[in-house]
Amino acid sequence: MDKNKVKTEDNQFDAIVVGTGISGGWAAKELCEQGFKTLVLERGRMVKHIDDYPTANLDPWDLPNGGKTTQEIINRKPKQHRTGYTTNPAREHFFVDDVKHPYNEVRRFDWMRGYHVGGRSLMWGRQSYRLSDVDFEANKKDGVAVDWPVRYKEIEPWYDKVEEYIGVSGQNLGLKHFPDQKLLKPMELNCVEEHLQSKISENFDDERVLTIGRTAHITEGTKEGLGRSTCQYRSRCMRGCPYGAYFSSNSSTLPAAEATGNMTLRPNSIVHEVIYDDTTKQATGVRVIDAETKETHIYNAKVVFLCASSIASASILLQSKSERFPNGLGNDSGELGHNIMDHHFHVGATATAEGYDDKYVKGRRPNGIYIPRFRNLGGNTTMKSFKRGYGYQGGASREDASELVAELKYGPKLAEAILKPGEWNVNLLAFGETLPDHNNKMYLDESKKDEWGLPTITFDAAFGENEFEMRKDMQEQAKKMLEAAGYKNVQGYDNGGKAMGLGIHEMGTARMGKDPKTSVLNKHNQIHACKNVYVTDGAFMTSSGCQNPSLTYMAFTARAANHAAKNFKKNA
């Protein structure tokens, strides 16, 4: 980097937020609403709600090759293509170019990224579940890694606040390990799912129950933001929603921050260092490279929020070296970049449900079923072969081609058969908890630089024995439930567990804990030894739970931002 080009801005901000995704949007909103003049930095381009959703209203015949990924796209995005769905032409513009944004793998890691305003809040899965004390107490109980420094009671009001603002639909069940939430009316189960629900209740005497997924979609009325209204059941969410029906930073939190007049949003700003002042023992600001001009800028603030994603925030801290922190800011414990977790999935079972040929559905529900964790909750749920648990997602749907099509070769009968819907299939897809492991890590490769002269990230992580033992049960129980429902052609599958990342729930690289010797952050998401730096994306997670994590990131971010607002003076 050319130090001669460094520009120190006149602007002094109260707060700097790095990243505009699920966490950054919430940090921006809360800090701005508390009166903090806030600079929000995003490494990627601007994406304006609705205006910049170019494919939102395209039908398959409006897209080249029916929306199938071409070799041209795969050549630029070979790693993003590993999901099998992120590089579809309807949405590939929201996923990074791997050639431009390379990373390295000692052990394979599938790192899915969106570099633009809104980040992955535009393409997220939207399933929204709370952690419970089963999760917050798990590490302590099992003697794994370190204990969470918080319990459910402390975070509960922040879950309430976030849910009421973003809109989450679903059904409360009153289960201790699966906390009730502030929910909008649930989406409907279809007739086959209702049948499966009743058969599961009839046939299993443990905690298991089937419910509709809890998803961050408005199902009644409206929510604050840019004209956010009710879901239209088009299921084109990952392209950006013109109705603002699902929560994204672009439709919700960033407009709220903007409306205060306190936000300065700067896209194309690659933060690569938090600047630490040894005399005050605090951070003074951040160093930024303009992604387009490649000029370096320094911005100063009283508080810095890192919300760049688990991997990127850890990378920024690892690059923030000083005399006090030679191994990266906040890395006294040596845990920074370690303990990467993701959820392991791609395991479960499928079956065919007969007897519903006269039934079909109206609409394309952007949601499925959920079977909350029912393992290791005490009593008859205790498993000897593995710790923790898993939940199921999935559901029932009709194939769009009937069996008859397979039995015909040509002619008018085939032409007629292809227009009819096929059989009802049921899929139970398990998502399992991953234990934190110090050996699962990411670090910087100073010898391989990107086009901005910054070190690239190297991953070295994999799922462990506990996950593989759990997967056996994940498959087995899926089969048992489908068999208990009387479905045909029950088939288990296990197509995953090879590498981390595909859950797109990477987390844990700057875990929170009570002891600065074994953790990076304290219970308020502050770096133990540099308290005006908060890290509130997935990096803070001390254990993974088996629930989709974004709701938890939002709740902790809102809590941390309000903590910062109380503890740091604005209008400096």
Added chain:
Amino acid sequence: MKRRDALKNIGFAAGFAIITPSIFSMLQGCTGDSVTWIPNYLTSDEKIFVTNLADIMIPKTATTPSATEVNVPQFIDKYIDEVLDTDDQEITRAAFIKVIAILRPDATADLGDTTTEQYKALLDDHMLLKGEIDQERTADPEALLMTTSEFLNQLKWMIINAYKNSEEVGENILAYDPVPAAYYCGDLQELTGGKSYSL
């Protein structure tokens, strides 16, 4: 397993219908130009073969257009050219050569002279359905190249997918519901008159 992976990677095996709908692109240009269009991937013989096969598999009926009327061959040409990788393009090419040789034993003859009955005979004799044993596959389970039957079945699914996702079929033949505004389970006849949705 290698064989299975290879087929899966080609991406238009049976089942592709369900996982990834495949459709004709507007970029392909005007409709009904099945005679004059110039393929990117297909040879002139392959173009003749796909064009004839498409309309034999999905002929025009009283209420529905034929495959060529909605530009199925153009879709398939572009799809093989842009979506398949070079390995799969080579596998596809080899399969075309093999199947065209069966249809036209005399390589010097004009493929355009082949009759509909000859195409139907090819399908009757060489395209196996679910449950039937493919001797060509049993003889060499790990062969990377497609058997005649595998290729004909894959072409069938490609033709079906291209057809069902054309604008004409998607908007006017199948049940088209771009903004459903609700989700619920109901009676098939009441909801769509017994048809599939196109989206």
